Amino acid sequence: MNKEQDLDVILLGRIAIDFNPIEIYCGLEDSQTFKKYLGGSPANIAVGLARLKQRVGFIGMISDDQFGKFVLHYFEKEGIDTSHIVKARHNENLGLTFTEIKSDSDSSILMYRNEAADLKLEVSDISEHYIQRAKYLVISGTALSQSPSREATLKALYIAKKYHIVVVFDIDYRSYTWNHHDELSIYYSIIAEKSDIIIGSKEEYDLMYALEGSNLTCNEIAKKAQASGSQLVVIKEGKDGSLVYSANEIYRVKPIPVKLLKSFGGGDAYASALIYGLLMKLPLADTLLLATASASMLVSSHSCSADMPTIEQLEQFIQEKLKTMNADNIVWSL
């Protein structure tokens, strides 16, 4: 290990505030009371990794107001390094996500993303020295959706490659942030070609490879990604779980049944446990069991960040579940 690598993982991208209604299972227009949570996919994963005792850093932009202060306090409390989270320069706000939970399977969101701070990150905010300090760099695809955040992200990628830092690409597609499908195909491809690990849904891979051909099967997707050098390709298929391609093996991962509260948040929990397992060099099957367990825990809770489990909570949850089901029915090699 490079002795400068005093961080396990640095994440780059969006930090937001989630407002989740207390009066759930009704339209958002009728919700009257809201709870405020830290949100944004890479921010959630950062919290997840910190709870799993990894040394976590973050590159991002926050608002220069009370909500920005809330984020900093929150991250500091979780032990996340905030030295490279910069403040908005032109009164940009943090993005907001008001969630509408109509039923356990019908959730939607109302976004405040106009002039959002996270997309104003600039190339000059990216420090070569900071990135060198990490073993892993996690790039969130929404950071690519607009300039100047797009170029800041590409700069971070180039620096990571220069120092042979493991690059994780979490595609995290959000339809409202992109101008044209071709643009996301282009930028997703540029990142994917240089990523060691890619995490996305089948639909996200289809969008990524749309310029080069379409209607790819999961196997074809994995082959394409591996051809340009990716070591691990995770393809999520919603309620069917996920397919995970390593160099030599393919795993099928099933969700662990729980009482659903909401239909989102699971992906971020999955990603944080997956990256944890990789950093800890756990066997891949064990890593994937942690990942799917963490996802199940999150979709049965009210928040996406505050409810991220510790390793003890994860293990206890798995132990509990394994009383009634077999691990081989959750994760198995094809």
Next chain:
Amino acid sequence: MNKEQDLDVILLGRIAIDFNPIEIYCGLEDSQTFKKYLGGSPANIAVGLARLKQRVGFIGMISDDQFGKFVLHYFEKEGIDTSHIVKARHNENLGLTFTEIKSDSDSSILMYRNEAADLKLEVSDISEHYIQRAKYLVISGTALSQSPSREATLKALYIAKKYHIVVVFDIDYRSYTWNHHDELSIYYSIIAEKSDIIIGSKEEYDLMYALEGSNLTCNEIAKKAQASGSQLVVIKEGKDGSLVYSANEIYRVKPIPVKLLKSFGGGDAYASALIYGLLMKLPLADTLLLATASASMLVSSHSCSADMPTIEQLEQFIQEKLKTMNADNIVWSL
């Protein structure tokens, strides 16, 4: 009366959503739960007037989402005509106001105003026929802060003058929306010169007349406004109450003591009761008593819209207060 005048008053300007913390008397970063209310000064005044049984219309722009739907439902429930509230054309959001109530006298706000829908109102959204239907047009000064809302407001003003509709100008200065002090002096002056009634704080009048000279006394302010044709000039002086200049008389109006919850919202209540009294052709002293009473009721309640009083509530509040104090110590002619 023009037989087409089936509306008492039309208001033009900002509609917003207020998120008021349930955990008050702490910094906003530490507030965890928020109640959602209709907000925005002219929207609050509209609700106030509707509760006072006036026939109210509104010209404004809302978001094309669940929050916009919330506004429409709310207005409709209050009996406010929403036929000329248009939907945002380019995914603009409703403005949000997160209030921070640190003590009964120390409140501040965190605004979400980037690409706010209300400032996107266009001249083509202003209907000559609609404005003709009202006796009064109330213009909120924040609508002047940016184009194209600025020009839409000026168009409404010109139409109102053409049909001899009474123009009320509520200066409603917000520092964060203007580029340069000279710009607000210019536009406030353009509106004030054509307004029959002007409502503002001493500071707001100072800003308005800054280009033409400074350090005006209240009497000089009133004289200037009357010289260009205003019939009624209301100058608010915070805790000292207000000075009200009609053509022949000057009134001093004092606040009615209450237990304060927050230091904002009173102005909108004041304005709605004032316009109510004018529309009902009540004696000016009686009108001003209603206005100051309504203001006091609001600053002791949690919201700026939902707590607007009915005439019965207002009268009951006044009656209660008059048990221990004399009306002549609240409103008197100088």
Next chain:
Amino acid sequence: MNKEQDLDVILLGRIAIDFNPIEIYCGLEDSQTFKKYLGGSPANIAVGLARLKQRVGFIGMISDDQFGKFVLHYFEKEGIDTSHIVKARHNENLGLTFTEIKSDSDSSILMYRNEAADLKLEVSDISEHYIQRAKYLVISGTALSQSPSREATLKALYIAKKYHIVVVFDIDYRSYTWNHHDELSIYYSIIAEKSDIIIGSKEEYDLMYALEGSNLTCNEIAKKAQASGSQLVVIKEGKDGSLVYSANEIYRVKPIPVKLLKSFGGGDAYASALIYGLLMKLPLADTLLLATASASMLVSSHSCSADMPTIEQLEQFIQEKLKTMNADNIVWSL
């Protein structure tokens, strides 16, 4: 006279560069060689007034490049005060006008106006002290078409009114600079209501008064303008010449026949001679004869600025023309 009034007239607005083809009477795409001239209506009028020995100042913004330097040199050579011409702050360019002269009556233009420097003039560029130094302020209507130049112009207007400086409004409508017809009606009206002298074509007055009613006759236009305080109303009717309304009289002014080279530039010459006559307190009929003579001289020359006549050239031209026609057939009182 205020002893500080060491300038006869200050003009505010657009300075541009004209490129007039040497190969005329063909489409612009086929013109290969171009001559560069100073252009922009108020800049042309400034040169015209300087040639008529008036003390001229200018408020405007130029590019920070060789073309801006060209403008400064040109103005200085003509004796125009350039102390309040500011340089563009964000690499804006001077507007360009490529003229296409297909025949003596069929001219058109290709404009370069994207991010033009003149429309970036700001309120902070307007000096109260400078405007005080002039007897007349000439406002060009194109300066109203976009912010922040719009507000800078309104600020200059308010300052001029404060010091009782004569305001001349040259409507100078250009279709490509405005977002919506209602907007120009609004801003033209705001300026016109405070102007002592208005110069415009019949079509321009129709646009100005469109919000308030339409299909006005010239007499009705003049009456409206006089009602809000204008002392002199000039209505141009193209080849039919112009109608000029003073407080007591109406004049018909005919063009003086010349061999046309191009169909533009005459208006600026007319305006400069008109303002000259007013400043010199010449009889109105004599002033108008100079104005129409100057217009005729310009439309028979290649440029709009470089060919502005001196008083000697004007008088010689008139003397020559009066050998074959009667002055009473050029300008007469109705």
Next chain:
Amino acid sequence: MNKEQDLDVILLGRIAIDFNPIEIYCGLEDSQTFKKYLGGSPANIAVGLARLKQRVGFIGMISDDQFGKFVLHYFEKEGIDTSHIVKARHNENLGLTFTEIKSDSDSSILMYRNEAADLKLEVSDISEHYIQRAKYLVISGTALSQSPSREATLKALYIAKKYHIVVVFDIDYRSYTWNHHDELSIYYSIIAEKSDIIIGSKEEYDLMYALEGSNLTCNEIAKKAQASGSQLVVIKEGKDGSLVYSANEIYRVKPIPVKLLKSFGGGDAYASALIYGLLMKLPLADTLLLATASASMLVSSHSCSADMPTIEQLEQFIQEKLKTMNADNIVWSL
């Protein structure tokens, strides 16, 4: 050959208008007469290739006005396919370049690039079918400087790679179009990694590789470019000529002495003759002789496009020069 490949080369990027002063050797502010030429580096190269009898297509955006019409007529007259040159959708203008020729070695330019049409090219303007028709795709680096042209260029690149079309990257750095040096390093690198042929000056390569390390020698630059797959790397060193690296050989190419008129335009001539030689599969040394000869012819003429030589003119020029100098002193293998 793919039977659909009915075009030898398609160029993508900027088309502009050059205005070159007739009064040279003075400051631009003093130049009075200008000649209009087609300009823009890829447009010049397109003309150069057409004169060398190649079948040329172009992807770009022009203004919807007389200057746009001039471009189309010019290209059509030269036999260049204009079927994929689109018209500006929002009144953007063609970029303009006013050249200032102070001496034979001191030239500078004044650019009109605000809202230039060429940078508004969109991904939807890029046709997969059109690019398939060419053997070579030439990408000009200025097209990468801003969105949406940036993404349109990347899309063209991905399509070219999909169909194994030879990609030529002409770096063509212009300082005024980029926000930050890191951004150009990023985008130049993305293109270079997928290019078969790269043409640039030493300074341009330094900018390209700045993120990855600095102070590279020419040999190191070539090695880096070859490592990511480039077959031919041309490094221009101004008056010293150029170094050209193929897979197996390195050539030194010297300029052929001529009487200089201006210090620009030579690069485009060089590129067109180089691409011509490659398309014709001429020996590399012969190709480079044509390239340097073409460059010399251009810097001694008034325009950058109109003076592009035919093959007969090139050969005659070389023959003439070889009377007094040896070919081996112009191009030689190291």
